Amino acid sequence: MPPQRVEATVPSWERVGEGARLAGMSREGFSRRFRKQHGVPPQLFRLSERLNEARRLLRAGEPVAAVAAEAGFSDQSHLGRCFRRAFGVTPGHYRRNLPPAP
Numbered sequence: 001m002p003p004q005r006v007e008a009t010v011p012s013w014e015r016v017g018e019g020a021r022l023a024g025m026s027r028e029g030f031s032r033r034f035r036k037q038h039g040v041p042p043q044l045f046r047l048s049e050r051l052n053e054a055r056r057l058l059r060a061g062e063p064v065a066a067v068a069a070e071a072g073f074s075d076q077s078h079l080g081r082c083f084r085r086a087f088g089v090t091p092g093h094y095r096r097n098l099p100p101a102p
Contacts, residue, residue, distance in 0.1 A: 014046070016042050016043060019034070030042070047082065048086075050072050051082060051083060051087075053072075054068070054071040054073075057071065058091055058094055058095040059098060061095075064079070064080075064092055064095070079091055
């Protein structure tokens with residue numbers, strides 16, 4: 001599978017099995033190939049994408065609960081746990097400490 005095929009399917013799948021189906025591969029084969037090409041497992045890649053989307057929404061001034069829902073987390077607590085693990089601060093702390101907009 002060429003690298004561009006995986007990258008083209010990334011935004012359209014939520015689960016590894018779905019990504020594998022879109023790529024025409026087994027789940028295990030897809031995970032191995034994805035990790036080899038991108039350096040991280042597909043689950044971690046998707047989580048990183050969702051966390052980056054959450055940061056973007058927080059910078060836009062969205063409420064934390066709305067950010068959690070829009071970025072695909074099950075609830076605000078789930079976002080908070082993942083966000084703190086990844087960035088070392090809670091989403092609320094991150095939003096409060098953003099520099100003022102010009």
